[in-house]
Amino acid sequence: MRRTWTIRSLGRWRSLRWKVAALIAVAVCAVAAGIGVLVHQATYARALSQARDTAQRQLDLAVTTYSRTGSTQGTEARLDASEVPKDLRELVRRGHQGTAFGRNRYGPVMWAARPAGDRMLCVEVDMRADLRNLKVLDATMGLAGLVAVGVVLPLGALSADRLARRLRYAAGTARRIADGNLDARIGASDRPGDEIAEISTAVDSMAASLQQRLRGEQQFTADVAHELRTPLMGLVTSAELLPEGEATDYVRDRVRVLRTLVEELLEISRLDAGAEQADLAPCPLGPLVEDCVRRTGLEAEVRVVSGAVVDTDPRRLDRIVANLVVNAHRHGRPAVEVAVAGAVVTVRDHGPGFPDTLLADGPQRFRTGARERGRGHGLGLTIALGQAHVIGAGLPYATTARASPTRSWPTVRSGSAPAPGSAAAATAWG
Numbered sequence: 001m002r003r004t005w006t007i008r009s010l011g012r013w014r015s016l017r018w019k020v021a022a023l024i025a026v027a028v029c030a031v032a033a034g035i036g037v038l039v040h041q042a043t044y045a046r047a048l049s050q051a052r053d054t055a056q057r058q059l060d061l062a063v064t065t066y067s068r069t070g071s072t073q074g075t076e077a078r079l080d081a082s083e084v085p086k087d088l089r090e091l092v093r094r095g096h097q098g099t100a101f102g103r104n105r106y107g108p109v110m111w112a113a114r115p116a117g118d119r120m121l122c123v124e125v126d127m128r129a130d131l132r133n134l135k136v137l138d139a140t141m142g143l144a145g146l147v148a149v150g151v152v153l154p155l156g157a158l159s160a161d162r163l164a165r166r167l168r169y170a171a172g173t174a175r176r177i178a179d180g181n182l183d184a185r186i187g188a189s190d191r192p193g194d195e196i197a198e199i200s201t202a203v204d205s206m207a208a209s210l211q212q213r214l215r216g217e218q219q220f221t222a223d224v225a226h227e228l229r230t231p232l233m234g235l236v237t238s239a240e241l242l243p244e245g246e247a248t249d250y251v252r253d254r255v256r257v258l259r260t261l262v263e264e265l266l267e268i269s270r271l272d273a274g275a276e277q278a279d280l281a282p283c284p285l286g287p288l289v290e291d292c293v294r295r296t297g298l299e300a301e302v303r304v305v306s307g308a309v310v311d312t313d314p315r316r317l318d319r320i321v322a323n324l325v326v327n328a329h330r331h332g333r334p335a336v337e338v339a340v341a342g343a344v345v346t347v348r349d350h351g352p353g354f355p356d357t358l359l360a361d362g363p364q365r366f367r368t369g370a371r372e373r374g375r376g377h378g379l380g381l382t383i384a385l386g387q388a389h390v391i392g393a394g395l396p397y398a399t400t401a402r403a404s405p406t407r408s409w410p411t412v413r414s415g416s417a418p419a420p421g422s423a424a425a426a427t428a429w430g
Contacts, residue, residue, distance in 0.1 A: 020160030021153060028152050032145025047130040048110065052099045055112035059097070061371055066116055077123045083120050088113050092120045101127075166196050174203055182211040220358040221363035224268035228262050264379040271386035278313040278391045285310050286340045292321040293338055298329050305341040316387045320395070321345065323384040332379075332397065 001185075062077030072079060084092075088100040088111055097114030104124060108131055113122035169186065176184040185207060187201030232255075239255045242248040269274050286304035295318070321338070324347040328336045332349030339346045388395040400409050 016164040017160045018155060020163075021157040024156035028149045029145065030217075032141070032148055036138065036141040036145065038135065039141060043134055043137055044202045047127065047134065048101060051101075051110035051125045051127050051130065052112070054242060055099055055110045055123055055125045058125070059112040059114060059121070062121060062123055063114065063116070066121060072121070075123075077121055079116070079122075080120050080124050081124070083124075084111050084120070084412050088122075089120065093347075106129075152408075155271055163196065166200075170196070170200050170203060171206075177203075177210070182207060182214065218269060221265055225262050225265035225269060229266070231260055232259055242332055256421055259378070264383060267383055268379060268386065271383070275388075276390045278316060280311045280313055280391070282309050283314055283317075284308075285343060285345065288314060288317065288343055289321060289340050293325060294317040296322050298325055298326050298336070299334070300325055300328075300336040301337050302338045303340070305339060308343045310343050313391050316391050317386050321347065321385045323380040327380050327384075354397050376394070 058076045062072055062075040065075050066072055066077070083102065083104045085100045085102040088098055088102075092113050092115050095115055097112070099110060099112045102111050104110060106126070107128045109124040109126055111124050112124055113120055113349045115121070166188075170188075173184050173186045185204045186200040188197045188205070190201070191197040235255050236259060239248070239252045240399060242251065285308050290304070292301050293302050325338065328347055328349035328351075332351030335350060337346075337348045339348070385395045
């Protein structure tokens, strides 16, 4: 999969790539620092040990010479040197010999001293070269650590980016499945011990199971609607043959409601199956919407601010607008307003507003949000949303105090105001 690097992608500091890269950098720096400290301590201890041994040997030679000649000439020893550290002088005063690290007027040295009668015989070994070498070693270790970070960090970042790409692809596939594309699959290969491959396989398995269940439910809905259609036509015919009267009117009304329900179930089953195809044609939006509202037979104020010619399916647009107007009358409050502004159609009422569940999850079949279930079965907005998808549109909803800004494509909006007298609009399809 081809990837384009951008400043925006590099700036996602909370991404897995940067977290792993930072972890690798910290680990390499910690290892380099730990090794550097150990090498420094070992080298320093070795330099002290070597200097101590050298000082002790020189002191032994000086003692032999001093005992034979009574003088330190020809040796590196001195008598009663004032630079000898206080602890070592105290040790010699008690009659012992020893060594100590200290300094003279030139720099760091290793002292060795012992009693010589009532005097102190001492030698010193210059350690300036050893300590300079130690500083050079420290600088070399630091440079080696930086080189290691510079080499390992890009490799770790590339490895982390590969893992991040796989995870992002899996997340993108999961989002496509959540958006309704049940055929989307990650398609990860079987890699034993690969946790990402296991997650990808589990997501694919879940999607396949979900797709099978949803298709079974859709097929069941379609089968039920088809099976009900035949006896329903018999009921319609029988209702028309009944003698006129109040009971007959009630029966005919219930049969008509049942017939509408079955037709809507059939329409939803076709939308679920993806069998609907849009027949797009250029249409002037203003007159088309006016005609759609007029055919509903319901009161609604149509206001064409500015019309536009859009490519749409007139029959499906009529279905969407009609369902929105019917929903506004059924669940909202007057006045119902339909506005056309450019390529945007807004349907508004002045009712209590959409239920929170509808705003969060969208319209759900057989869920009206009304306490009384006798005022609809929740299929109108579901069908409107499905028809909007067929013509390449989206139909979200909102309850706001003012209409949302217009879009640059054909749009239908539906909304309900939070209180009478205020305007509200949902967002659009287009």
